[in-house]
Amino acid sequence: xSPPGRSRSPRGQGExxxxxxxxxxxxxxxxxxxxxxxxxxxVADAVGVTPPSIYRHFADKDRLLLEVxxxxxxxxxxxxxxxxxxxxxxxxxxxxxxxxYVRYAVDNPEHYRIMFMARFELTTQEYAEEMVTDxxxxxxxxxxxxxxxxxxLVRPELADRGALTIGxxxxxxVHGLASLLVxxxxxxxxxxxxLIDDLVTAATRGILLDPR
Amino acid sequence: xSPPGRSRSPRGQGExxxxxxxxxxxxxxxxxxxxxxxxxxxVADAVGVTPPSIYRHFADKDRLLLEVxxxxxxxxxxxxxxxxxxxxxxxxxxxxxxxxYVRYAVDNPEHYRIMFMARFELTTQEYAEEMVTDxxxxxxxxxxxxxxxxxxLVRPELADRGALTIGxxxxxxVHGLASLLVxxxxxxxxxxxxLIDDLVTAATRGILLDPR
DNA sequence: CTCGATAACGTAACGTCACTAACCATCGCG
DNA sequence: CGCGATGGTTAGTGACGTTACGTTATCGAG
Numbered sequence: 001x002s003p004p005g006r007s008r009s010p011r012g013q014g015e016x017x018x019x020x021x022x023x024x025x026x027x028x029x030x031x032x033x034x035x036x037x038x039x040x041x042x043v044a045d046a047v048g049v050t051p052p053s054i055y056r057h058f059a060d061k062d063r064l065l066l067e068v069x070x071x072x073x074x075x076x077x078x079x080x081x082x083x084x085x086x087x088x089x090x091x092x093x094x095x096x097x098x099x100x101y102v103r104y105a106v107d108n109p110e111h112y113r114i115m116f117m118a119r120f121e122l123t124t125q126e127y128a129e130e131m132v133t134d135x136x137x138x139x140x141x142x143x144x145x146x147x148x149x150x151x152x153l154v155r156p157e158l159a160d161r162g163a164l165t166i167g168x169x170x171x172x173x174v175h176g177l178a179s180l181l182v183x184x185x186x187x188x189x190x191x192x193x194x195l196i197d198d199l200v201t202a203a204t205r206g207i208l209l210d211p212r
Numbered sequence: 213x214s215p216p217g218r219s220r221s222p223r224g225q226g227e228x229x230x231x232x233x234x235x236x237x238x239x240x241x242x243x244x245x246x247x248x249x250x251x252x253x254x255v256a257d258a259v260g261v262t263p264p265s266i267y268r269h270f271a272d273k274d275r276l277l278l279e280v281x282x283x284x285x286x287x288x289x290x291x292x293x294x295x296x297x298x299x300x301x302x303x304x305x306x307x308x309x310x311x312x313y314v315r316y317a318v319d320n321p322e323h324y325r326i327m328f329m330a331r332f333e334l335t336t337q338e339y340a341e342e343m344v345t346d347x348x349x350x351x352x353x354x355x356x357x358x359x360x361x362x363x364x365l366v367r368p369e370l371a372d373r374g375a376l377t378i379g380x381x382x383x384x385x386v387h388g389l390a391s392l393l394v395x396x397x398x399x400x401x402x403x404x405x406x407l408i409d410d411l412v413t414a415a416t417r418g419i420l421l422d423p424r
Numbered sequence: 425c426t427c428g429a430t431a432a433c434g435t436a437a438c439g440t441c442a443c444t445a446a447c448c449a450t451c452g453c454g
Numbered sequence: 455c456g457c458g459a460t461g462g463t464t465a466g467t468g469a470c471g472t473t474a475c476g477t478t479a480t481c482g483a484g
Contacts, residue, residue, distance in 0.1 A: 176388020206418025
């Protein structure tokens with residue numbers, strides 16, 4: 001049982017195994033569509049290595065999953081950034097981002113789960129800092145919310161709440177639909193695409209002034 | 213180590229232990245505020261019984277947690293039912309239920325997690341039937357949504373979507389805020405109560421016609 | 425060209441987990 | 455009194471995360 005199918009990395013190239021571990025963890029998460037299947041042991045022999053070797057590169061399992069989570073965030077942010085750039089009108093921009101948001105969640109349910117439903121035994125501090133950094137998806141949201149506020153498109157009752165509140169309201173809307181679709185696929189859902197459209201327009205109508 | 217602090221139940225009263233197990237599991241979930249802490253072993257010696265005895269009353273751990281989940285749903289439904297009865301005007305009714313919804317989630321984060329974020333290895337069929345039964349919270353939502361539709365309070369572009377879509381839109385709103393508050397307490401949240409109010413009014417403004 | 429430090433792994437093992445098989449004691453009924 | 459169902463037990467299996475420690479190969483200094 002000794003030949004572990006993998007030869008040892010040269011001196012400075014220990015990082016290479018780290019990347020392979022991350023990729024294997026990600027693949028396992030996607031293919032099995034189950035977080036439980038991503039065990040240290042399963043990841044280890046997907047890479048062709050013994051379990052303790054994982055700990056050479058990650059402090060514990062939560063840190064490994066957190067890195068997978070971070071990668072998911074990067075791809076998620078890329079998708080949102082595309083939607084961000086696609087339209088420069090703030091209203092259509094927030095709507096496009098909302099649609100892209102829910103669609104990403106539906107298309108990558110396991111990634112969405114690990115980003116927004118998983119429980120990590122980390123300080124909230126650590127986690128918040130990870131998310132609210134510049135260029136993050138959260139930052140994109142806040143910038144768009146700020147555009148809406150300064151453009152005077154927000155309903156008067158909400159205008160003095162600040163971009164943070166406006167952004168959170170939009171986020172709550174799309175996250176609500178996204179996470180329900182991911183967590184409760186067995187419910188009697190109506191037509192999905194139309195529901196997404198309806199939710200996004202309802203959100204803008206509830207938060208912003210009527211168009212024109 | 214043999215005296216397990218608990219005497220055997222008489223003939224027909226095996227159900228009594230079942231109740232104690234459920235209560236212990238619930239208490240463990242609340243006190244430790246961690247789903248991992250609810251292990252079969254921990255529950256067993258909280259009740260004063262050996263682990264295999266649990267399996268006399270529950271097929272496996274998922275079934276036990278599902279029963280805890282069902283109890284959470286009952287209490288959740290009670291809270292929503294109170295809000296339902298408190299106001300008979302459909303608009304104020306849906307708003308009150310929305311506020312009660314988010315508040316319950318904030319006050320009972322672990323219950324909310326297990327209801328809407330936990331992953332059970334059950335068929336979606338089983339789960340859907342459990343939720344969409346008569347008198348459930350989902351039923352309350354649909355009834356209120358139907359009231360709104362038949363009362364002609366829904367915006368014209370959404371009126372022909374049916375009560376199901378209208379209900380889902382409201383649900384997505386409150387669930388979005390609730391689950392974000394539960395899952396990401398470390399974020400720079402604005403004032404919570406005002407945010408809840410803002411979300412609920414934004415939801416009604418987005419879905420319903422303007423009041424008056 | 426050697427040689428010790430160190431990077432990059434492996435081996436063995438611990439404690440805990442969910443779960444099962446097999447056994448035993450008690451109760452109620454005939 | 456016996457006998458089967460009921461409500462537990464003891465003992466054990468395999469998988470899990472994690473740790474302590476051993477092993478090997480490479481790099482740079484002398």
